[in-house]
Amino acid sequence: MAFEIIPAIDLLERRVVRLSRGKRDQCTVYSDDPVAFARAFEEAGATRLHVVDLDGAFSGELGNLDLVGEIARATSMRVELGGGIRSRAAAETAFGAGVHDVILGTKAIEDHALVSDLLKHFPGRVIMGVDAKDGYVAIKGWVETAQTTATDLAKALFDLGARRIIYTDIATDGLLTGPNIPAMRAMADAVPGMELVASGGVSRVEDLHALLDAGIPSLVGAITGRAIYEGRLDLASAVQSLKARMT
Numbered sequence: 001m002a003f004e005i006i007p008a009i010d011l012l013e014r015r016v017v018r019l020s021r022g023k024r025d026q027c028t029v030y031s032d033d034p035v036a037f038a039r040a041f042e043e044a045g046a047t048r049l050h051v052v053d054l055d056g057a058f059s060g061e062l063g064n065l066d067l068v069g070e071i072a073r074a075t076s077m078r079v080e081l082g083g084g085i086r087s088r089a090a091a092e093t094a095f096g097a098g099v100h101d102v103i104l105g106t107k108a109i110e111d112h113a114l115v116s117d118l119l120k121h122f123p124g125r126v127i128m129g130v131d132a133k134d135g136y137v138a139i140k141g142w143v144e145t146a147q148t149t150a151t152d153l154a155k156a157l158f159d160l161g162a163r164r165i166i167y168t169d170i171a172t173d174g175l176l177t178g179p180n181i182p183a184m185r186a187m188a189d190a191v192p193g194m195e196l197v198a199s200g201g202v203s204r205v206e207d208l209h210a211l212l213d214a215g216i217p218s219l220v221g222a223i224t225g226r227a228i229y230e231g232r233l234d235l236a237s238a239v240q241s242l243k244a245r246m247t
Contacts, residue, residue, distance in 0.1 A: 003212060003246065004048060005238050006197065007041040008225035009034055009071070011064045011083075012054040018226045024058065030229045038071045041228075045239035049077040050166075050199075050223045056084020057105070065097050072098030082129050082166075086111075091118055095125070103166060105129040106139045109148060112160055119161040127197075128157050131168040132183065138170055150183075151190035158191050165191075166223065168199040178207050179222065181214050188216045195220045203227035205238050212245060 010017050012024075016031040031037050038049055051071065055063030062084040072079045081094050082103030091102045107114050108128050118126045131138040132150035154165055167187050169180040179201040188196055195218055198211055202224040211222055227233035 002220060003242060004221040005046070005202075005208060005235070005242060006048045006050045006221050006223045007044075007046050007228055007235060008050040008052065008199075008223050009037055010052045010054055010225060011067060014064060014067055016229070017054070018229070019054065024054075028226075034067060035070050035074050038075050038077070041235060042075045042077050044235035046235060047077055048221075049075070049079050050225075051079055051081045051099075053081065053083030057082070060084060060086055060106075062090055062093065065093065068094070068099060069097035072100075080127060082127075087114070088117060088121065091122060091126070095122070101125050101127050103127045103129045105131065108157060108162075109137060109139055109153060112156070115157065115162065116160050126162070128154075128162045128165045129168070130154055130157075130165050130187075131170060133170040135183075151187055154187060154191045154194060158194050162194070164195040164197070164220075166197045166199050169201065178203070179211055181210060184211070184219060185214060185216055188218050192218060194218060197221040197223060199223040203232050205233065205241050208238060208242060209245070212242075 011034060015029050016034050016037050018028050019026060041049060051068055053062060053064045068081055078100045080101035080103055081099045082105060085091055085102045085104055086107045094102050130150050130153055135149055137148045137150055137153050169183050179198050184198050202222050208222055211219060228235050
């Protein structure tokens with residue numbers, strides 16, 4: 001089974017940050033040089049980079065696209081971008097800047113017509129971002145909770161043609177407490193044809209092995225950020241460990 005570790009860069013006011021449980025007032029700044037961060041990730045062996053434009057997530061409009069374009073040009077990693085992708089024009093602008101995949105979050109709930117349109121016009125390049133709190137979908141930068149369960153949303157998105165979901169468990173995101181494997185298994189059972197990427201809680205190589213050992217065939221990767229920033233997870237060692245597991 002193909003499985004990759006995907007380092008994350010969250011951008012707020014052009015800096016690399018992490019928000020605790022998505023709260024803007026619980027922000028830790030890690031770097032003023034996101035491009036250097038991205039280069040280091042590639043040197044460690046990463047082939048995909050997860051970038052979140054937090055300014056875009058909060059405002060609804062892309063806020064760091066020039067910086068994201070710099071990252072895309074400075075590395076050969078497949079850059080995926082979320083935050084502020086709420087129209088076809090925004091997606092086209094992101095692709096034009098060098099982004100390979102766009103991630104839809106809030107719009108996946110509010111505008112299924114847009115989801116269908118983007119999936120049709122950009123096949124294989126649109127990822128759904130499903131963020132959940134206590135099993136229910138969190139929207140608008142995690143400041144609101146919808147009355148829709150994460151699994152019901154995933155089923156609806158699959159019916160629209162989506163085939164890849166980044167599933168973030170807010171309760172564990174950024175807290176270094178380990179991934180919510182039961183939630184991932186429930187999502188996989190609900191939508192067996194959907195590729196899943198786990199986000200939240202991965203802080204050690206053992207967490208990655210736990211995801212692999214869970215025996216979830218549709219689980220194709222895991223995103224982590226803070227654990228790498230703080231030296232709890234050595235990205236190069238993790239990449240090599242995963243390669244050894246899959247050979």
